Amino acid sequence: MGGYNARMFIRPCYRRKNGKRHAYWALVESVRTERGPRQRIVGYLGGLPEKVRRGVQWAVEGSRAEGTASLFPGADKSAEWVEIEPGKVRTENPRGFGGPWLGLQLVKTLGLDEFLAKAMPRGKECVQWDVTALILVLCRLLNPSSELYIAEHFYRSTALAEILGVSAGQVDDNRLYRGLDRLLEKKEELEVFLKERLGTLFKLEYDILFYDITSTYFEGMMEGCPIAKRGYSRDSRPDCKQVVIALVVSRCGMPLGYEVFDGNKSDSTSVEEMVGLIEKRYGRSDRIWVMDRGMVSEANLEFMRKEGRRYIVGTPKSLLSQHEAALLRQDWTSVREGVEVKLLASEIPGETFILCRSRDRGAKEQAMRERFAKRMEEGLAKLEARCEKRKCKPGLISESLGRLRERNSRASRFYFVKVHDDNGRARLEWRLDVEREKRAGPLDGCYILRSNIHDWKAEDLWDAYIHLTEAEEAFRIHKSDLRLRPVWHQKEERVRAHILVCFLAYMLWKTLERLCKQAGLGDESRRVLRELSLIQLVDVILPTKGGPELKRSCVTVPTPHQRILLDQLKMKLPIQWERRGVFRDNVV
Numbered sequence: 001m002g003g004y005n006a007r008m009f010i011r012p013c014y015r016r017k018n019g020k021r022h023a024y025w026a027l028v029e030s031v032r033t034e035r036g037p038r039q040r041i042v043g044y045l046g047g048l049p050e051k052v053r054r055g056v057q058w059a060v061e062g063s064r065a066e067g068t069a070s071l072f073p074g075a076d077k078s079a080e081w082v083e084i085e086p087g088k089v090r091t092e093n094p095r096g097f098g099g100p101w102l103g104l105q106l107v108k109t110l111g112l113d114e115f116l117a118k119a120m121p122r123g124k125e126c127v128q129w130d131v132t133a134l135i136l137v138l139c140r141l142l143n144p145s146s147e148l149y150i151a152e153h154f155y156r157s158t159a160l161a162e163i164l165g166v167s168a169g170q171v172d173d174n175r176l177y178r179g180l181d182r183l184l185e186k187k188e189e190l191e192v193f194l195k196e197r198l199g200t201l202f203k204l205e206y207d208i209l210f211y212d213i214t215s216t217y218f219e220g221m222m223e224g225c226p227i228a229k230r231g232y233s234r235d236s237r238p239d240c241k242q243v244v245i246a247l248v249v250s251r252c253g254m255p256l257g258y259e260v261f262d263g264n265k266s267d268s269t270s271v272e273e274m275v276g277l278i279e280k281r282y283g284r285s286d287r288i289w290v291m292d293r294g295m296v297s298e299a300n301l302e303f304m305r306k307e308g309r310r311y312i313v314g315t316p317k318s319l320l321s322q323h324e325a326a327l328l329r330q331d332w333t334s335v336r337e338g339v340e341v342k343l344l345a346s347e348i349p350g351e352t353f354i355l356c357r358s359r360d361r362g363a364k365e366q367a368m369r370e371r372f373a374k375r376m377e378e379g380l381a382k383l384e385a386r387c388e389k390r391k392c393k394p395g396l397i398s399e400s401l402g403r404l405r406e407r408n409s410r411a412s413r414f415y416f417v418k419v420h421d422d423n424g425r426a427r428l429e430w431r432l433d434v435e436r437e438k439r440a441g442p443l444d445g446c447y448i449l450r451s452n453i454h455d456w457k458a459e460d461l462w463d464a465y466i467h468l469t470e471a472e473e474a475f476r477i478h479k480s481d482l483r484l485r486p487v488w489h490q491k492e493e494r495v496r497a498h499i500l501v502c503f504l505a506y507m508l509w510k511t512l513e514r515l516c517k518q519a520g521l522g523d524e525s526r527r528v529l530r531e532l533s534l535i536q537l538v539d540v541i542l543p544t545k546g547g548p549e550l551k552r553s554c555v556t557v558p559t560p561h562q563r564i565l566l567d568q569l570k571m572k573l574p575i576q577w578e579r580r581g582v583f584r585d586n587v588v
Contacts, residue, residue, distance in 0.1 A: 008042070008522025012561050023560035025568075027522055032338070032360060042522075084550075088543040096142075097159040097555055098535030098562075098573075103138040104163055105571060106508040109201070109515075112137075115193050119186050127170050132179030134164060135171065140505040142533065144483035147176040159537040162553065180497035187500055191257040192281060194507055198254055202514050206256065208288045208464055210249050211274060211295065212471035213267050214478075216485040216499075217242040225492045229263035235485060243487075245475075245499060246274045253470030254510055257281065258503055260496055267294040272303050288312065288453065290468050296450075305350075305452060312451040312465045315353075320443050326355055327442050335459040343458045346450065354449040354461050362445020369440070372411035377432075379404040380417065384428045394419050397426040414440070477509060478502055481526065519568040528565055535562060535573070552576060 011026045027042045107113050116130035138160065139150045155161070156168045198204055215233055217240035222228035228241040235242075242263040248256045259274055275289065289304065293314030304311045320327075323344060332340035338359035346353050383400060386392060398419050405412040414437045417430040451461050478484040484502045489495045513525040521528060535556055542550040554576040558566060566573055 008517075008524070010521050010524045010527060023564070025521075025561060025564050027520060029522070083545045085543045085545055090541045091538045092541060093539045094536045094556075095157055095159050095538075096533060096535075097537035099142045099529065099533035100138060100158050100160045100163050101535075101573070102512075102529065102532050102571075103141050103508060106511050107134060107138070110194065110507065110511055111197055112194075112504070112507075115190070116186075119189060120182060127166050127175060129179060129182045131164055131166055132175060133183045135160065135166070136176060136179055136183070136501050137504045137508065140482060140501050141508050141529075144481075144502075144505075146173075146488060147180075148173045151176060162537065177494065180494055180501070184493060184497040184500055187496075188281065190500075190504065195256050195282070198507070198511070201511075202252075202254075204250055204252060204254055206250050206282075206287070208251050208290060208467070209256065209278070210251070210290045210468050210471045211246070211271070212292060212468065212475070213244055213246050213270060213294070214475040215242045215244050215263065216479070216487055218495075219486045219488055220490060222490060224490050225495055227260065227262045227492055227495070231262075231264035232266070235479075240486070243495065243499075244270070246270050247471055247474060248274065248278055249471045249474055251464075251467050251470070252514075253474055255474065255503065255506065258499070260499055268297040268300055271295050271297075271300045275304075275309070286310070288464065290465055292468060293317075301450075310451075310453050312449060312453065312461055314465070315448045315450055317443075317447070319448050320446055323353075323355060323448065324439070324442070327357075327446060332357065333458055335462055339462070341458040341462045344448075350454060351450060351452050352454060352461075354451065354458050354465075356447050356449060356462055358445045360445070365444040366441070369410055369444070372408045373414065373437075376404065376408040376411045376415060379408070380415065380428070380430045384430070387426050387428050391424070392426045393424070394421045394426040397428060401428075474506065478506060481509070482506060515569055519570070521565070521568055528569075531562055531565060534559075 007030045009028055009030065011028050013024055013026050015022055015024070028039050029042050030037055030039050032038075113130070113134060116133050117128075120129040120133065122128045122130075135150070135155070136147075139145070139154060142158070143154050145154060151171050151173045155171050161167050195206075199206065215231065215235060217233060217235050217237045218225070218228050219240070222241045225241075227243050229243075230238070230241055231244065233240070233242060244261040244263060244265045245258055246261060247258045250256065257278060259270075259277060261270055271291070288310045289312075291311065291313045293316055296313045296315060301311070301313070326342070326344055329342075332342050334340050340357045342355050344353035344355050383397060383404070387397060401417060401419065414433050415430055416433055417428070420427040420429060449461060449465050453461065456464075482502045482505050484499065487495055487498055489498055509525060512529065513523065516522065516525050516528055535558060537553055537555055540552045540554050542552070544550060555574060558573060
């Protein structure tokens with residue numbers, strides 16, 4: 001797809017004023033220009049003033065200074081007091097707090113905890129299934145790993161035990177596996193609930209739906225998983241079995257639902273089934289479906305037109321050659337810097353072609369074609385020299401030529417190559433088809449869309465289609481940040497549950513992203529999560545004179561940058577723990 005959306009990110013900055021070092025965040029926009037990517041500062045997010053933190057013996061002073069919190073909430077002045085030995089005060093057992101705490105705020109924002117508590121009835125189990133499900137989802141968001149690693153390592157290194165009220169000794173891999181099974185039963189209910197909740201929370205519109213497909217591969221033979229099959233791998237792992245995942249998202253990239261198909265499912269054969277599932281779940285309405293060219297087939301388009309569905313879809317690259325004359329006409333409409341569009345007539349009544357041209361995409365395709373052409377010529381020269389140096393069988397040279405063409409498919413069509421049999425000795429003849437290469441030049445950066453929407457302008461149709469990148473971005477986050485791949489589970493139900501946990505973690509990710517945008521932090525959910533995850537919970541040990549040691553769990557003081565992020569997000573970080581699973585009202 002052509003064109004690129006501007007991206008916002010935040011950058012930590014420092015400056016000195018009156019001899020003091022001050023920290024602040026700058027909101028930066030990255031845009032693509034004729035001279036390449038450029039960045040500009042949109043605004044400064046300022047810093048919060050440092051709050052004074054003083055001693056804990058407010059009773060000795062007679063009153064607490066403003067903004068100072070007590071280590072012993074609810075203490076009575078008439079109670080018996082003990083004297084602390086300051087020289088022996090120490091901290092121990094540091095564990096990650098900021099990430100789990102932020103994750104819990106996102107869970108509460110979505111109401112996911114309340115939904116799971118109602119949807120997963122509580123029984124006699126020592127850890128309720130809804131809490132087990134939250135452990136799985138939060139760990140997938142914070143540190144994607146196996147259930148065994150969560151139970152034996154990660155859970156113990158965080159404050160999740162205090163936050164969720166489940167001790168590390170109660171979390172084991174078997175409990176987490178059973179939690180996967182229970183959670184999978186609520187898949188459809190979860191999708192419907194989250195769609196309605198997010199729509200209300202962020203005032204989302206679901207008038208345009210973007211549909212795309214990806215695959216994720218397995219490690220192992222997968223003999224007990226019938227949906228694991230070999231097919232077209234989008235992960236460049238054709239040696240592994242895989243499953244296909246179909247995802248439907250809104251204009252802003254918020255998912256409505258997903259489905260898991262057999263690993264050999266082709267893109268085009270999934271369209272009718274997925275459209276039917278979404279309409280069955282959310283009802284029929286005047287939606288617009290946007291799909292890439294891999295989904296397009298005449299049967300699918302006929303299915304869409306038959307029941308009055310509207311669509312905007314990509315088309316195969318080969319269709320461009322039929323419109324070379326239109327490419328040369330200067331009747332383009334500019335929709336943004338470096339991107340132009342025009343409408344073309346279609347042979348199908350009620351349908352329109354949209355011809356698009358992107359300068360950046362054209363430069364990229366030209367550079368790729370030139371690179372592959374160089375590799376193709378170097379390979380042909382080596383084959384030619386090989387034939388001249390020694391006697392080679394024509395069959396072997398033909399096989400080598402086939403592999404060379406396969407590796408350089410973008411340029412191989414521009415070369416005429418023939419292998420001659422000269423009395424059992426191969427002789428290679430090749431040349432560049434200059435005319436054919438010249439005809440390919442104007443096609444660089446061009447592509448054609450087709451739609452049955454007749455009352456929109458060309459630029460509006462293009463703008464809707466380009467948001468298909470939101471579905472592609474969703475897959476990237478699933479695979480990189482949430483580590484959807486590879487899948488290690490061997491049972492079909494566990495495979496499906498693993499994908500559901502990744503989906504729910506992605507919903508938390510998108511919720512944080514929306515909150516960041518509302519707070520003026522740009523597209524920086526990844527950085528915000530990383531920064532706040534550095535905040536820890538530590539045990540403060542207070543030795544007394546002639547008595548026992550007192551222990552309180554306290555949250556480390558946020559850095560100036562962390563404090564700014566919390567202030568922008570309007571989140572109040574607790575400074576200590578009153579009792580397990582309950583936050584105090586004292587905040588920083």
